[in-house]
Amino acid sequence: MAYVDGFVVPVPKAKLDAYLAMSRTCGAIWRELGALEFRECVGDDVKPGKWTSFPQAVDLQDGEVVVFSWIIYESRAKRDDINDKVMKDPRMAEMMDPAKMPFDGKRMIYGGYEMRVDA
Numbered sequence: 001m002a003y004v005d006g007f008v009v010p011v012p013k014a015k016l017d018a019y020l021a022m023s024r025t026c027g028a029i030w031r032e033l034g035a036l037e038f039r040e041c042v043g044d045d046v047k048p049g050k051w052t053s054f055p056q057a058v059d060l061q062d063g064e065v066v067v068f069s070w071i072i073y074e075s076r077a078k079r080d081d082i083n084d085k086v087m088k089d090p091r092m093a094e095m096m097d098p099a100k101m102p103f104d105g106k107r108m109i110y111g112g113y114e115m116r117v118d119a
Helices: 015-033 077-089
Strands: 003-012 035-043 064-073 111-114
Touching: 003 015, 015 035, 015 077, 035 111, 064 077, 064 111, 077 111
Parallel strands: none
Antiparallel strands: 003 064, 003 111, 035 064
């Protein structure tokens, strides 16, 4: 069964175009190196919850929007191999510089998941 990396990121609305441009570049690299899908979704109906929510999880600030993203791979082994190649790819170097990221990477939430249902 497939393997998924998931992300929740707070992005300043003023930097959303730059974030999406960066994402398109990253998506092309991930797909070139073997990822099956690369998706970025900008929050449209994401409200703060009473106890927990995406906005609370990323400490969403005024002027920011929540972005929910995922990358799908054939397997965990393929994901590990692809991510290793991505991190060594020279096209990624500038985008990995925290000072140049169009979002606060310290508030990004991410993790790897085994897909168990694909309906």
